[in-house]
Amino acid sequence: MGIDTGGTYTDGVLVDLSSQLVVAKSKARTTHENLTVGIKNCLEILKSQSLPEELFSNIKLVALSTTLATNAIVEGKGGEVGLLLLGHGLEGPIPTSHVMEAPGGHDIKGREKQELNLQEVRRALLAMKGKIDALAVSGYLSVRNPVHELMVRDEAQKILNIPVVCAHQLTTALGFYERSVTAVLNARLLPTIAELLESVRKVLNIYGIEAPLMVVKGDGSLMSESVTREKPIETILSGPAASIIGATFLTGRKDAVVVDIGGTTTDVASLEAGKPMLNPEGAAVGGLLTRVNAARISTFGVGGDSELWVEKGELKIGPQRVWPLSVGVNLYPHLLDELEHVWTTDRKTKEVSGGQPCDCYILLRQPDMDNLSPMEKQLIEILRIAPHNIFKIAAFSGKDVSMLGLKSLVDREIVARASLTPTDLLHVRGDYSQWDCRGAEVGARIQAWRLKRDLDQFTNQALKAVERRIAGVILQSLLNDIGYRTDILKEPLLKPFVERVLGISTEQFQCMVKLDKPIIAIGAPVENFMPQVAELLNTELIIPEHAEVANAVGAATGQVMEQFDILIRPSPEGGFIIHAPWERKDFLELADAVDYAASEGEKYILHSAQRAGAVEVNVTVTREDVYSNTSQRWEEELFIETRIEVMAVGRPQWQDEKQGGQKVC
Amino acid sequence: MMFSFEEVQSAVMAGEMDKVVELTRKAIEEKLQPVSIINEGYIPAMNVVGKRFKNGEMFVPEVLMAARSMNAGMELVKPLLVEGEVQVKGTILLGTVKGDLHDIGKNLVGMMIESGGYVVIDLGTDLEPEKFVEAVKEYKPEIVGMSALLTTTMLAMKETIEVLKEEGLRDGLKIMIGGAPVSKEFADEIDADGYAPDAASATELVEKLINA
Numbered sequence: 001m002g003i004d005t006g007g008t009y010t011d012g013v014l015v016d017l018s019s020q021l022v023v024a025k026s027k028a029r030t031t032h033e034n035l036t037v038g039i040k041n042c043l044e045i046l047k048s049q050s051l052p053e054e055l056f057s058n059i060k061l062v063a064l065s066t067t068l069a070t071n072a073i074v075e076g077k078g079g080e081v082g083l084l085l086l087g088h089g090l091e092g093p094i095p096t097s098h099v100m101e102a103p104g105g106h107d108i109k110g111r112e113k114q115e116l117n118l119q120e121v122r123r124a125l126l127a128m129k130g131k132i133d134a135l136a137v138s139g140y141l142s143v144r145n146p147v148h149e150l151m152v153r154d155e156a157q158k159i160l161n162i163p164v165v166c167a168h169q170l171t172t173a174l175g176f177y178e179r180s181v182t183a184v185l186n187a188r189l190l191p192t193i194a195e196l197l198e199s200v201r202k203v204l205n206i207y208g209i210e211a212p213l214m215v216v217k218g219d220g221s222l223m224s225e226s227v228t229r230e231k232p233i234e235t236i237l238s239g240p241a242a243s244i245i246g247a248t249f250l251t252g253r254k255d256a257v258v259v260d261i262g263g264t265t266t267d268v269a270s271l272e273a274g275k276p277m278l279n280p281e282g283a284a285v286g287g288l289l290t291r292v293n294a295a296r297i298s299t300f301g302v303g304g305d306s307e308l309w310v311e312k313g314e315l316k317i318g319p320q321r322v323w324p325l326s327v328g329v330n331l332y333p334h335l336l337d338e339l340e341h342v343w344t345t346d347r348k349t350k351e352v353s354g355g356q357p358c359d360c361y362i363l364l365r366q367p368d369m370d371n372l373s374p375m376e377k378q379l380i381e382i383l384r385i386a387p388h389n390i391f392k393i394a395a396f397s398g399k400d401v402s403m404l405g406l407k408s409l410v411d412r413e414i415v416a417r418a419s420l421t422p423t424d425l426l427h428v429r430g431d432y433s434q435w436d437c438r439g440a441e442v443g444a445r446i447q448a449w450r451l452k453r454d455l456d457q458f459t460n461q462a463l464k465a466v467e468r469r470i471a472g473v474i475l476q477s478l479l480n481d482i483g484y485r486t487d488i489l490k491e492p493l494l495k496p497f498v499e500r501v502l503g504i505s506t507e508q509f510q511c512m513v514k515l516d517k518p519i520i521a522i523g524a525p526v527e528n529f530m531p532q533v534a535e536l537l538n539t540e541l542i543i544p545e546h547a548e549v550a551n552a553v554g555a556a557t558g559q560v561m562e563q564f565d566i567l568i569r570p571s572p573e574g575g576f577i578i579h580a581p582w583e584r585k586d587f588l589e590l591a592d593a594v595d596y597a598a599s600e601g602e603k604y605i606l607h608s609a610q611r612a613g614a615v616e617v618n619v620t621v622t623r624e625d626v627y628s629n630t631s632q633r634w635e636e637e638l639f640i641e642t643r644i645e646v647m648a649v650g651r652p653q654w655q656d657e658k659q660g661g662q663k664v665c
Numbered sequence: 666m667m668f669s670f671e672e673v674q675s676a677v678m679a680g681e682m683d684k685v686v687e688l689t690r691k692a693i694e695e696k697l698q699p700v701s702i703i704n705e706g707y708i709p710a711m712n713v714v715g716k717r718f719k720n721g722e723m724f725v726p727e728v729l730m731a732a733r734s735m736n737a738g739m740e741l742v743k744p745l746l747v748e749g750e751v752q753v754k755g756t757i758l759l760g761t762v763k764g765d766l767h768d769i770g771k772n773l774v775g776m777m778i779e780s781g782g783y784v785v786i787d788l789g790t791d792l793e794p795e796k797f798v799e800a801v802k803e804y805k806p807e808i809v810g811m812s813a814l815l816t817t818t819m820l821a822m823k824e825t826i827e828v829l830k831e832e833g834l835r836d837g838l839k840i841m842i843g844g845a846p847v848s849k850e851f852a853d854e855i856d857a858d859g860y861a862p863d864a865a866s867a868t869e870l871v872e873k874l875i876n877a
């Protein structure tokens with residue numbers, strides 16, 4: 001069973017692993033205040049689908065992908081955390097106020113920079129005692145030698161008796177600041193994730209499900225309940241990664257561009273050899289940079305609910321998200337009359353600037369009136385009675401239609417704006433009929449008139465523009481993947497070519513690109529836009545069945561994967577130094593260092609993979625000797641380092657199974 | 666007597682400091698380009714010194730004499746190089762990495778860059794990565810240039826870059842490297858932004874990195 005608690009919906013699927021088929025699926029609203037309510041509703045809907053009884057009782061594994069950690073970080077929730085820094089201070093925002101520093105830390109060769117002063121350490125720990133629920137320890141260059149962090153951990157466990165998080169255990173990447181932040185966030189999430197796991201377990205018990213519970217990581221792989229309790233930070237940004245894994249399972253493709261079109265945004269990611277491409281910088285959450293592995297996803301502000309607006313005779317798309325007019329009119333039918341009035345009368349009487357004539361506003365919640373300006377109060381009073389079009393609001397308030405000042409209320413999510421969107425145009429074209437087609441049509445007619453087009457011309461032109469935009473963002477994302485950062489539609493030298501690729505212009509010459517991999521499209525409006533997008537990019541389009549629950553499928557079908565590198569470098573005193581995640585060690589001969597790194601690395605990773613809940617573990621140890629040529633005059637080869645990459649991949653352990661492993665070298 | 670490059674070259678190679686100074690004065694009087702005095706006078710001479718040292722035809726004291734006499738001439742040329750340029754285009758930190766004492770090439774590079782209108786802060790030789798870190802924090806340069814002449818100290822360049830990463834300073838900087846054994850391949854391998862084989866192309870590299 002795969003469960004995904006997303007921003008709007010909580011999805012559930014049952015996947016039969018022998019036939020590799022999705023046998024049941026369900027969607028319930030995500031309940032942000034308490035995620036388990038949404039999860040329970042989701043299971044209830046699954047259960048109510050009159051599935052064969054044994055299907056439910058035979059569940060061998062429950063895998064969860066959750067936004068909980070991401071949300072908790074953004075909202076600043078979690079436990080009180082102490083941070084003990086060794087050998088170096090920190091500049092920049094740190095997500096805790098209990099920060100202490102003690103002498104210690106290493107240099108780039110992993111030699112002691114300063115002796116660890118255990119007395120100072122104890123003093124710092126005692127100063128934080130009673131004030132914190134968990135401790136994060138971060139040493140300068142601990143990724144070259146973890147010994148100080150490990151010594152402090154032992155000391156802290158004796159003195160404080162609370163969970164201790166060592167930065168080097170979460171990442172092997174350089175960056176003292178990011179490692180420290182990662183450790184603090186991880187420590188802060190410990191109680192939050194523990195609570196979630198416990199309440200999910202309770203829900204599962206109600207349904208008699210006793211299978212192991214696993215959680216999706218930011219790279220799309222799975223980890224066991226117990227590892228999740230230690231490394232909750234690994235779950236951030238796991239949703240998009242799960243959807244990529246889901247896409248590969250549903251299509252059987254290993255290399256593809258995965259495009260997910262949502263209401264607000266389009267997410268593009270690359271699938272390589274069945275795995276999402278990772279972000280080398282680490283994941284950023286809530287404005288904080290971490291060193292957590294996460295899929296590299298490019299997000300662009302274009303989606304089904306992006307605003308289609310007209311300015312100076314030009315049609316623009318997004319990035320603002322609005323309510324589609326078809327949705328607004330569906331909920332509040334009187335808005336249709338108001339929009340008709342705009343069409344018959346208002347549009348001719350007055351130019352609107354700073355907004356669109358078809359804009360309507362809806363009150364979302366009753367705000368605290370004390371924090372509002374007199375003008376804002378008046379607007380709230382008007383909208384409290386009913387949502388309105390801007391001409392109506394102008395008439396009621398006696399203000400000019402271009403000077404209503406509603407934007408700050410929208411920014412604070414007190415009111416919502418409805419306007420024309422791609423979703424509306426799909427209603428006009430007859431592809432959709434979910435909401436109110438008439439509302440969509442008046443809106444489109446008004447905007448078409450402003451561009452001097454008839455309704456059909458406008459609808460086709462605008463939908464074409466949306467397709468081009470999506471094709472453009474896919475191209476942009478692929479260029480980002482190979483390190484090209486600039487905006488392809490702004491770079492002067494590139495612009496004429498991109499415009500011809502996207503069919504915006506054909507003047508003088510044509511230009512074509514051909515993607516060398518298919519596009520896998522998931523998300524609601526993909527059938528309507530993506531065929532044309534794939535045509536522009538000259539590639540195959542795959543829209544898998546069950547695409548709308550790809551995240552949950554990805555959770556259910558994920559693998560357990562662990563990976564790290566061991567560095568072996570020449571020592572200035574002669575001999576070689578191993579920098580491994582668990583220790584730094586000296587050797588006289590390179591061959592001995594390599595043997596030791598490979599065999600210990602294998603033991604270490606097998607243990608981690610099994611703790612993470614893997615069975616049928618394949619361990620691969622790859623050795624890469626890195627040399628560089630010196631200048632031509634020199635004609636020497638310089639030995640830089642040996643990298644031992646240790647990787648373990650296994651399938652998640654199912655209920656009533658034993659663990660075991662094997663090695664491939 | 667007319668000035669000739671051959672004469673300057675043999676004076677540098679022989680380490681005759683007074684003669685180098687005298688010939689350089691003459692060159693300046695004859696309005697030769699300061700850059701060509703360096704590129705066509707001193708550098709070819711030092712290249713020959715290098716070869717002879719390698720082949721065991723010259724020994725350390727002689728090499729040092731050659732370097733010193735070149736420096737003496739350089740003292741005269743330097744003010745001319747910098748003259749005229751007023752606008753400061755950027756700040757460049759320069760240093761020879763840990764374990765390495767060679768600074769002739771680095772000094773030349775520094776002078777040439779300075780003459781291009783940049784502020785050059787020379788940190789010296791045998792610099793621990795931490796010295797670069799402190800200087801980056803203090804001077805906030807656009808570019809850090811590292812020099813190494815020994816294959817054994819090339820790795821110190823990699824380590825210096827790694828320490829800058831640990832300190833979170835790498836992203837805001839451009840890093841260029843150079844020195845006789847250094848190659849483009851090595852620069853790419855250690856994640857430097859650029860490499861230049863000589864002082865003239867070092868100036869071009871600086872322009873390129875600053876405008877990137």
Ligand code: B12
Pocket residue numbers: 708711712714715716718719725728729732764765766767768769770771773774810811812813814815816817841842843844845860861862863864865867870
């Ligand atoms: C002069 C010299 C010395 C002098 C240095 C004096 C000084 N103040 O610099 C002295 C005598 C002290 C010396 C000592 C040693 N040296 Co010595 N030395 C040389 C020599 C002969 C010339 C170097 C030189 O100045 N060249 C002239 C300048 C102008 O060229 P350059 O340095 O290459 O710089 C140019 C470019 O590379 C570039 N560049 C340089 N830096 C930078 C930086 C940036 C950012 C950029 C963009 C470009 C750039 O632009 C420069 C101008 O065009 C070379 C031989 C050679 N062929 O290079 C040996 C040489 C470098 N030395 C060598 C050795 C072995 C040593 C010693 C170990 C000897 C010993 N056994 O004691 C010691 C080491 C001391 C130490 N810890 O550093 C070896 C290195 C061999 C190797 N594979 O590593 C060489 C190659 C000689 C040889 N063939 O054996 N040396």
